Amino acid sequence: MKIAVVGATGMVGRVMLDVLAERKFPISELIPVASQRSVGNKVSFAGNEYTIVSMEDAIASKPEIAIFSAGGSTSLEYAPKFAAVGSTVIDNSSAWRMDPDKKLIVPEINAHELGENDKIIANPNCSTIQLVVALNNLHKTYQINRMVISTYQSVTGTGKAAVNQLSFERSNIPGDKVYPYQIDLNCIPHCDIFLDNGYTKEEMKLVHESRKIFGSPELAITATAVRIPVIGGHSESVNVSFHSEFEMEDVKNILTNTDGVIVMDSPEREIYPMPFHSQGKDAVFVGRLRRDESAPNTINMWVVSDNLRKGAATNAVQIAEYLVKNDLINTEVVSQTV
Ligand code: A2P
Numbered sequence: 001m002k003i004a005v006v007g008a009t010g011m012v013g014r015v016m017l018d019v020l021a022e023r024k025f026p027i028s029e030l031i032p033v034a035s036q037r038s039v040g041n042k043v044s045f046a047g048n049e050y051t052i053v054s055m056e057d058a059i060a061s062k063p064e065i066a067i068f069s070a071g072g073s074t075s076l077e078y079a080p081k082f083a084a085v086g087s088t089v090i091d092n093s094s095a096w097r098m099d100p101d102k103k104l105i106v107p108e109i110n111a112h113e114l115g116e117n118d119k120i121i122a123n124p125n126c127s128t129i130q131l132v133v134a135l136n137n138l139h140k141t142y143q144i145n146r147m148v149i150s151t152y153q154s155v156t157g158t159g160k161a162a163v164n165q166l167s168f169e170r171s172n173i174p175g176d177k178v179y180p181y182q183i184d185l186n187c188i189p190h191c192d193i194f195l196d197n198g199y200t201k202e203e204m205k206l207v208h209e210s211r212k213i214f215g216s217p218e219l220a221i222t223a224t225a226v227r228i229p230v231i232g233g234h235s236e237s238v239n240v241s242f243h244s245e246f247e248m249e250d251v252k253n254i255l256t257n258t259d260g261v262i263v264m265d266s267p268e269r270e271i272y273p274m275p276f277h278s279q280g281k282d283a284v285f286v287g288r289l290r291r292d293e294s295a296p297n298t299i300n301m302w303v304v305s306d307n308l309r310k311g312a313a314t315n316a317v318q319i320a321e322y323l324v325k326n327d328l329i330n331t332e333v334v335s336q337t338v
Contacts, residue, residue: 001026001329002063003320004087006078007070008032008043008052011160012092015313016067021046023317026324033058034070055081063087064329067316083119086330088323090121090316094201097122097209104212107318108259109136114319116328121319126311127151127202127225127234128209133284133310134303135240137258138251139214142242142297146220149206152228152235153191154275155183157307166229183229191225200225232275233306241298248291251299255286260310265289273304281306282314 003020007013013034020027032043034052042049055074058066059081066082068075068091075095082089096102103113104122106129114121124132127149135144155162161178168175169184181188191202202225211219256263264273265287273285284305292298305311323329 001065001324002029002031002061003027004031004033004058004061004063004066004082006033006055006058006066006068006074007092009034009038009041010069011156011163012069012308012312014043015308016069016316017043017045019309019313019317023321025317025320029061029063031058031061031063058082059085059087065090065320065323067320068092069312069316079120088119088121088329090123090319092123092312092316094125094205095122096120097124097205098212104209105319106132106136106213106315107322108133109213110215111319111322114322114326114328116330118328123312123316123319124209124213125202125205126157126305126307127153127236128206128213129311129315130234130284130303130305130307131206131236131238132210132213133260133305134238134255134258134286134301136214137254138240138242139216141250141254142244142246144214144216144219145241145243145297147210147222147241148239149221149223150237151191151202151206151223151225152187152230152237152275153202153225154230154232154234154307155227156231157191157234157311158227163231166231179227183227186229188227189224191227199223230275232277232279233304233308234311235273235275236303238301238303239292239298240301241292241295243297245297246299248289248299252289255289260284261286263287263289272302275304275306278304278306280309282309284310 038052062085066087072093072095075091075093079089203223206223207221262283272287288302
């Protein structure tokens with residue numbers, strides 16, 4: 001199977017290549033794509049070097065799957081062009097997520113919605129993915145009434161220029177800034193752009209995307225998204241009220257048995273999830289589980305995941321795996337594997 005990775009030189013794109021190789025995705029030809037300035041450069045994949053090609057060359061080679069992580073405007077312009085030549089696009093940007101004709105997929109939750117006519121499939125925002133993976137089974141059991149989320153987001157979510165800003169500041173070297181303020185020794189309550197309602201786009205992604213993935217358009221959700229000088233992954237403090245009553249022990253059991261979730265919750269031994277040890281892992285880690293003593297049927301939890309893995313690359317590759325497994329890709333045979 002021919003696979004194009006669009007944005008192959010970026011933070012997510014590089015992890016995408018690692019995840020495809022690790023999971024032995026059936027690839028006969030890898031087509032790495034980046035901006036014009038990177039065409040001709042090399043990226044490594046499964047121990048071999050591959051040359052970056054232009055978007056036009058990638059479209060001309062008609063890959064069966066194109067996984068995009070190159071920003072919203074690139075996706076808006078080029079995803080339909082790949083779809084027009086028969087490719088299935090899995091898009092990691094926010095360009096198509098809220099389009100009512102496009103599916104927004106977290107495989108553990110709603111991959112069954114996918115059909116062979118879905119040619120542009122949206123991968124949710126990193127903060128949303130870890131939140132809904134953690135909450136899906138609790139929502140099914142107790143029905144979420146309202147969520148209050150505060151995020152503590154890694155600079156890797158902004159891309160390689162943001163990681164560079166943090167390392168320049170840490171080394172006291174002058175360099176370009178992608179954030180409006182210094183990020184080292186700081187936290188910035190501003191992720192993505194501000195909207196007319198005073199929230200940031202990142203905060204509203206948590207609201208709209210969670211509702212769409214759960215198929216619960218009325219869900220009450222409010223969020224504050226904060227960028228912190230961390231590289232490993234995103235953390236979220238989540239306060240969730242349910243319609244039904246629960247026992248904390250049952251909540252913990254449900255989480256322990258949720259696909260993709262690892263519970264790390266032994267306060268007496270100082271065990272709780274942190275971005276530091278989520279880095280490079282695919283799971284969503286949950287801890288600090290406790291009843292909110294100030295409100296009925298409500299819990300507090302702490303949710304951590306590597307935003308480049310389950311929050312982006314791993315989720316996209318899992319979507320691709322589902323498509324292959326369920327014969328939803330426009331291809332005759334999977335001829336060769338890496
Ligand atoms: P390049 O490295 O050539 O700039 P990040 O989110 O880490 O900043 O990465 C963004 C990715 O998207 C990079 O691989 C970048 O390539 C790629 N990219 C940016 N603009 C385009 C474009 N117009 N066409 C294709 N790839 C693009």
